[in-house]
Amino acid sequence: xxxxxxxxxxxxxxxxxxxxxxxxxxxxxxxxxxxxxxxxxxxxxxxxxxxxxxxxxxxxxxxxxxxxxxxxxxxxxxxxxxxxxxxxxxxxxxxxxxxxxxxxxxxxxxx
Amino acid sequence: xxxxxxxxxxxxxxxxxxxxxxxxxxxxxxxxxxxxxxxxxxxxxxxxxxxxxxxxxxxxxxxxxxxxxxxxxxxxxxxxxxxxxxxxxxxxxxxxxxxxxxxxxxxxxxxxxx
Numbered sequence: 412x413x414x415x416x417x418x419x420x421x422x423x424x425x426x427x428x429x430x431x432x433x434x435x436x437x438x439x440x441x442x443x444x445x446x447x448x449x450x451x452x453x454x455x456x457x458x459x460x461x462x463x464x465x466x467x468x469x470x471x472x473x474x475x476x477x478x479x480x481x482x483x484x485x486x487x488x489x490x491x492x493x494x495x496x497x498x499x500x501x502x503x504x505x506x507x508x509x510x511x512x513x514x515x516x517x518x519x520x521x522x
Numbered sequence: 523x524x525x526x527x528x529x530x531x532x533x534x535x536x537x538x539x540x541x542x543x544x545x546x547x548x549x550x551x552x553x554x555x556x557x558x559x560x561x562x563x564x565x566x567x568x569x570x571x572x573x574x575x576x577x578x579x580x581x582x583x584x585x586x587x588x589x590x591x592x593x594x595x596x597x598x599x600x601x602x603x604x605x606x607x608x609x610x611x612x613x614x615x616x617x618x619x620x621x622x623x624x625x626x627x628x629x630x631x632x633x634x635x636x
Contacts, residue, residue, distance in 0.1 A: 445624065454526070454613055454627030455565075500564070510555065510625060514564030 415513035434501030526628035547616030
């Protein structure tokens with residue numbers, strides 16, 4: 412069964428601190444993996460894409476990793492800001508035209 | 523338009539009434555998805571359209587739910603005889619093809635059934 416599991420379910424950290432969100436997946440076939448950010452009341456927006464051959468990719472303060480052998484990905488946020496408060500969703504695109512969403516990690520940044 | 527547009531942004535309806543939600547995808551996007559997101563929960567796949575192919579309806583929760591799409595343009599999601607458990611945000615997304623390209627989301631329609 413195609414599944415995407417994320418941890419933790421929720422996370423609270425102080426402004427300026429770093430954090431890492433985890434994603435495990437069992438999706439086949441695999442096309443790519445994206446991390447989306449969803450602000451409250453808005454639609455999800457893609458932060459980064461990881462293809463099968465990529466191990467790490469950075470987008471500003473966001474760094475995503477992918478281990479295709481263990482089917483794990485992580486999203487590391489450096490020097491968190493209040494605007495980082497959102498849900499972060501791990502999404503696996505299957506080459507069979509399916510998009511499988513994780514349930515998300517709800518991140519809260521406290522001043 | 524520049525992005526995926528959904529209307530209405532909010533809809534309050536009485537239990538038992540029918541509702542119709544609209545999605546305008548990005549021009550040129552052949553793939554269109556509908557998702558449902560209940561409060562505090564993840565996205566739940568409903569239906570997928572790709573060009574003129576038969577839609578993937580495997581996510582529709584009951585026969586009260588249906589969706590249509592005219593060619594590669596507007597899509598409507600219809601919920602008949604609404605129930606309180608239908609209350610959720612309904613999100614539409616579109617992409618250029620079905621081979622893993624990024625899906626862009628609309629702002630969603632918040633449906634409340636009272």
